[in-house]
Amino acid sequence: MGAACDGAVEQLARLMDQVEAPLKKSFQNVHQGYPTETLVRFLKARDWDATKAHKMLVDSLNWRIQNEIDSILEKPIVPLELYRSIRESQLVGLSGYSKEGLPVFGIGVGLSTYDKASVHYYVQSHIQINEYRDRIILPTATKKFGRPISTSIKVLDMTGLKLSALNLLKILTAISAVDDLNYPEKAETYYIVNAPYIFSACWKVVKPLLQERTRKKIHVLHGCGRDELLKIMDHSALPHFCRLEGSSKISLNDVNNCFSLDHPFHQELYHYIEQQALNQELVKQGSLHVDIPDQDLEDAKIVEVIKAEFHKLGEQNGSPMVTVNNSVV
Secondary structure, three states: OOHHHHHHHHHHHHHHHOOOHHHHHHHHHHHOOOHHHHHHHHHHHOOOOHHHHHHHHHHHHHHHHHOOHHHHHHOOOOOHHHHHHHHHHOOEEEEEEEOOOOEEEEEEOOOOOOOOOOHHHHHHHHHHHHHHHHHHHHHHHHHHHOOOOOOEEEEEEOOOOOHHHHHHHHHHHHHHHHHHHHOOOOEEEEEEEOOOHHHHHHHHHHHHHOOHHHHOOEEEOOOOOHHHHOOOEOHHHOOHHHHOOOHHHOOOOOOOOOOOOOOHHHHHHHHHHHHHHHOOOOOOOOOOOOOOOOOOHHHHHHHHHHHHHHHHHHHHHOOOOOEEOOEEO
């Protein structure tokens, strides 16, 4: 970092020293012993403006307190059958680590349906994975590799992406808003694999709208991306859908499928939350209703562009209109 960036970090650190005790306590759960790295993440998200980064961080900490995020890993999604159905329709999992020690998360964008529970359950599930990553996965990697590791690699599988995915924009934008405002700059790189034409068409119009720092993080790979990804990770760390063309069709009951509840990552996550809950009051059934932040104006504009592009593709293919939030688009 240059002198200007160092100065911004120092300014933000001084501002954070002045916040009230509850915010400081929540901030400890966020930075996990590495406050400077966390301040840098929020500064990057606000183009190194310390005043704006301070507001963003304080707003995030207040959101954590108001929604009891610091104790979300003590609140399992029950019963098990519901949790399993969520895992089968919200495809995400930890497949391994890069050669530099960054966790590698696979995300099944095209095949996720988000249709087995309310939006609140999916948001709760997503936040729990975020918190487990930040409090358990990243600190463990930091200790193992002997240096601060605060980001991860995300490999997005577009297999199965269809025009009907437009119906998922409501829940996807909710999750995106949670991440953008409360978990900024947590992804080192996004790799897009198995991209069909529908993605390529949208990417052409969305790419110019992204901020440069975001655009630089996104790499669209050929096919399943195996050869490119093997430059930064071992074969054992590849998500299952990158190991062989078409391998995203591996059964969800296969332990090698990083989306499966039977995969070691999800087993460890599930049992960790279950154990934390044992120390609390009797677990109550029902989703945790987390306040979903409003989208940034730039993100909202991108969503509208995606809707318009899907609409155009639908007309070109002679597909019927799809509905979003009960409105024809």
